[in-house]
Amino acid sequence: MxxxxxxxxxxxxxxxxxxxxxxxxxxxxxxxxxxxxxxxxxxxxxxxxxxxxxxxxxxxxxxxxxxxxxxxxxxxxxxxxxxxxxxxxxxxxxxxxxxxxxxxxxxxxxxxxxxxxxxxxxxxxxxxxxxxxxxxxxxxxxxxxxxxxxxxxxxxxxxxxxxxxxxxxxxxxxxxxxxxxxxxxxxxxxxxxxxxxxxxxxxxxxxxxxxxTPTATPTTTPPAGSSQCLPFDKPSAATLRSYDKKVFAFYFPPYPLSVDNKDPSKDQYATWLDPAGSNGMYAAQGGHSRDRPLTRPVRSGNWRQADFEVEIRQAIAMGLDGFIYEHHTSASDQRFNHIADLLAAAKAVDPGFRIMLSPDFPTTKDASPDKPIADLLLAKGHPSVYHLPDGTIPLAPFYPERQSPAWWDNLRAKLAEQGMKTSLVPIFLDWSGSGKTEWNNSVVGYSSWGVRWESSTDGYRKAGIESQKRGRFYMAPAALEDVRPRDKRYWEPSNSNTLRQSFVKAMEGDADIVSLLTWNDYAESWLAPSVERGYAPADVIAYYTTWFKTGKAPSVARDALYYFHRSHRTDAPFDKTKQTIGPIAIPYGDAATNNVELLAFVKSAGTLVVKQGTDVQTKEVTAPGMVSFKVPMVPGTTPVFELKRDGKTVQTVTSKTPIEKSVVYQDLINHAGGGVPCSRPL
Incomplete structure (x- = not known):
């Protein structure tokens, strides 16, 4: 018995x-x-x-x-x-x-x-x-x-x-x-x-x-060390995983912590940031990208696995359950060929950290599924692969509608013949809860790549409600922004608003999973700790991840000031003789804003101050919690952020990013910084 x-x-x-x-x-x-x-x-x-x-x-x-x-x-x-x-x-x-x-x-x-x-x-x-x-x-x-x-x-x-x-x-x-x-x-x-x-x-x-004996409420004992990096006491990784809600980050293999294990001053990322790098291929737009991962020295041994281990520790510190890994092999680009190193890293760092597979696939109509099947079988049986409660391995392909539901049914049937039982969670290019009904019999859940501007995040709430009506779960997207200098495009995120509202709307729609898009696509949208943002987005994600999982906004235990702002106004003059592609502009979505945001976590009432030269703006905070305070950008200044109580300054953060009056090349990403000084994974 x-x-x-x-x-x-x-x-x-x-x-x-x-x-x-x-x-x-x-x-x-x-x-x-x-x-x-x-x-x-x-x-x-x-x-x-x-x-x-x-x-x-x-x-x-x-x-x-x-x-x-x-x-x-x-x-x-x-x-x-x-x-x-x-x-x-x-x-x-x-x-x-x-x-x-x-x-x-x-x-x-x-x-x-x-x-x-x-x-x-x-x-x-x-x-x-x-x-x-x-x-x-x-x-x-x-x-x-x-x-x-x-x-x-x-x-x-x-x-x-x-x-x-x-x-x-x-x-x-x-x-x-x-x-x-x-x-x-x-x-x-x-x-x-x-x-x-x-x-x-x-x-x-x-x-x-x-x-x-299970307890009615999960404990909130903070893990040693990492909790002190945050303005709140984050529950342990084990406690956060005990909740049914999950948070994953989409990992894009072309942009790992290091591409080539070279000195950061002359590695591939340094080349991409340099307008003259890559033999001038991206000179017309001022370089391939505007940011890079936090740097580390040259490593010996299996440096790829060691790098994955660092990123996994970073993700765990944010409360994440795992990565969604765009998985396929490539004969021409070795960056895609390291699923074994990632799985080994996950197992070595924390057996509870899981890898959800996002298979790449041929898009020609009715193409053979043999290549993605062979790639997926490389991960078969590994304990770090994510499984759903029914024991199946969820496949979360990006833009899967390039093939039919029947094509995916066939792929899954062939995998089952090989002893790999899978289910389908399509990450549609765009889905806000309407249409795609022909997929319902082929999927266990719905998701989408989502949007990168605040006003459209309500689609996540609607999609969550519709998924439940169809008897399926919902994986809601969340992102900070999307800036593509190569393609002359960006979308207006309203500082940190789009990221924060993505979580809010996911919760309002009772989403089962949040998918962070992406962990590391430095050519478009990224949330991993980086040179130009530090750990600011990561700490905000840790706060909202805890809220999403526990159903309750965490209490602030330590004062912390974070900032989000661009290095110049969106309409600042740029050198048209250097940036010859023309202006990087918004194709659609919310109109541009030009604000400096102070995102403050305060443990008691106080006064928030934003100084830009002689321009000084204040906001009274009457209760503990998280507060967003935005003021118009003042070109030619470097923002300074303060928290005061009883007329005394208790915390000061100076932005590392001056606001320029004019630029050679447009840089339309949000720079960020601040937080609680502490020891980090990198």
């Missing part, structure tokens, strides 16, 4: 702590008593994968026989409890099986008494126990809201109880398991003690370790 220890301990603690007057006093007064028992085991089983054991899945699935329009694809959930300490002479005993759904569906689910031996680590569809007649049913589940099943008819006194859930109609119901802290199933028992109820004693309860 399944393990009884942790659930027995849980009910004993509940009995001791939940009865206000103590067991003996409550019994004497015959007041109703309620205790909540945590499960000893829970797992789901799948008819379409009859030998698969989902013991590490973070969710529990319940679905009809025609689940996702397949045949013989039923999913059932099993959950087991050990009840101890209920008085023998208790009366009016009721038992309610409580579950919490991850999304809103109109599914009808029945609860059954289960008999037979099973455990979460050994049970699959083929060796499932016996499901008895339905004890009760429930129709309609609301995201993050508990639903109850009356299973009182199964009560026979203290002992082991197993229940199974089956679906008779509606889309797949996805419930939290005990592997999502504090949200898994539970068994609520309510009874009236008899007149001579004995007080339960510890000797009647098998021993168990305290850590085996």
């Amino acid at each position: 399944f393990s009884q220890g942790r659930a027995a301990l849980a009910v004993l603690v509940a009995l001791v702590c939940a009865i206000p007057l103590g067991a003996a006093q409550a019994s004497a007064q015959s007041a109703p008593v309620s205790v909540v028992v945590q499960p000893a085991n829970d797992v789901f089983i799948s008819q379409i994968a009859p030998t698969t054991i989902y013991s590490t899945a973070e969710w529990l699935s319940v679905c009809v026989k025609t689940c996702n329009d397949a045949t013989n694809a039923e999913r059932r959930t099993l959950t087991g409890f050990t009840v101890a300490g209920i008085p023998k002479n208790a009366t009016n005993v009721t038992m309610t099986l409580q579950v919490q759904s991850t999304r809103t569906t109109d599914t009808t689910v029945a609860a059954h008494k289960v008999t037979g031996t099973w455990s979460e680590t050994t049970t699959s569809w083929n060796n499932k126990p016996t499901f008895g007649a339905a004890l009760s049913t429930h129709t309609g589940f609301t995201a993050n809201t508990a639903a109850g099943f009356d299973v009182s008819d199964a009560y026979t006194g203290n002992g082991a109880y197993s229940f199974g859930l089956t679906a008779s109609s509606g889309p797949v119901a996805v419930l939290y398991s005990t592997r999502t802290t504090g949200k898994g199933p539970s068994l609520k028992i309510t009874y009236t003690p008899g007149t001579a109820t004995p007080t339960p004693t510890p000797s009647a309860t098998p021993s168990a370790t305290p850590s085996a």
Whole structure:
């Protein structure tokens, strides 16, 4: 039978702590008593994968026989409890099986008494126990809201109880398991003690370790060192991963921490930043790009894996769950050929950090899928590859609509023949919740590349709502900005607003995952720690990642001042004899703004100050929290940012980026800086 220890301990603690007057006093007064028992085991089983054991899945699935329009694809959930300490002479005993759904569906689910031996680590569809007649049913589940099943008819006194859930109609119901802290199933028992109820004693309860019982609220103990780099106490990586919400960053292989392992003053990035570099290929626009990763000295040994390890540590410090890696191999560009080094780095740094695969693919109509299949099989079986709760490996290709849903179905079928079971999460070029219905039977979730201006981020909220209506999860995009000097284009991000609003709209739409776009595409959009921005975007992302996962904005524990602004106004004169491509301009979206932003995290009331030469602007802050304070740019100055309390300056940050009156080449990226001085991964 399944393990009884942790659930027995849980009910004993509940009995001791939940009865206000103590067991003996409550019994004497015959007041109703309620205790909540945590499960000893829970797992789901799948008819379409009859030998698969989902013991590490973070969710529990319940679905009809025609689940996702397949045949013989039923999913059932099993959950087991050990009840101890209920008085023998208790009366009016009721038992309610409580579950919490991850999304809103109109599914009808029945609860059954289960008999037979099973455990979460050994049970699959083929060796499932016996499901008895339905004890009760429930129709309609609301995201993050508990639903109850009356299973009182199964009560026979203290002992082991197993229940199974089956679906008779509606889309797949996805419930939290005990592997999502504090949200898994539970068994609520309510009874009236008899007149001579004995007080339960510890000797009647098998021993168990305290850590085996999930707590209602994940701990927020900050990890050693890294938390002090942030204006709030970030929960540990393990705690953040215990939540069902996930945050990944899209990793673009052409722009790793170092391309060639050369001295930073003369490496490939230095060439790209130099208008005369690359044999003058980008002279007309002032260079290939405007920023680069933080620099490091020349390494020996396997420097590529060492670089990946640094970036993984940076990502973990931001609260990220992993990278979405654009994966393919190339005969002409070796930068794409290092999936093995990345996976090895993830395993070496933190086995919990995962790599989601984003396969590149041929775009010619009905092209053979053999090349992407061969590339994907390179990652088969590696423990650092990300899996969904149903055990499948999600594929998240960029712009997948260049092939049909049937093409992707065929690719996945061929991978399954090779023993690699996958699912599809398309990152459409553009999708805000309308259209693409022809993809629904081929995907488990939806996503898009998104936008890079603030006013359109509400599309993320709409897309999240629509994904739920279709019975699929949603991966919302988030980005700081998009600046492409090579293509003469940029979009207006309103300083840090687009990044912050992307998270807000993802939360309003109840997105399941946030995809940061991108970690490192220095030719367009990047969020990794960099020379021109330091760790400012990373720290803001850490704040919003914690908020997204926990559902609550973190409390500010340390004052911190960050800034975001350009090095010149968007209409500043540039040298047309050097920048011969013409102006870098906004093709569509929000109009240009020319502000300096102070993004302040304050632990108590104070005065924010932005100084640009003789121009001094102030803002009173009356409560602790995060505050955005924007003022118009003043060319010919270097902004200085201050926090004052009681007339005294308690913190000062001077921008590293002067605001020029005119420039040789346009530089339309947001430079950034500030934060809490501390030791960083690089």
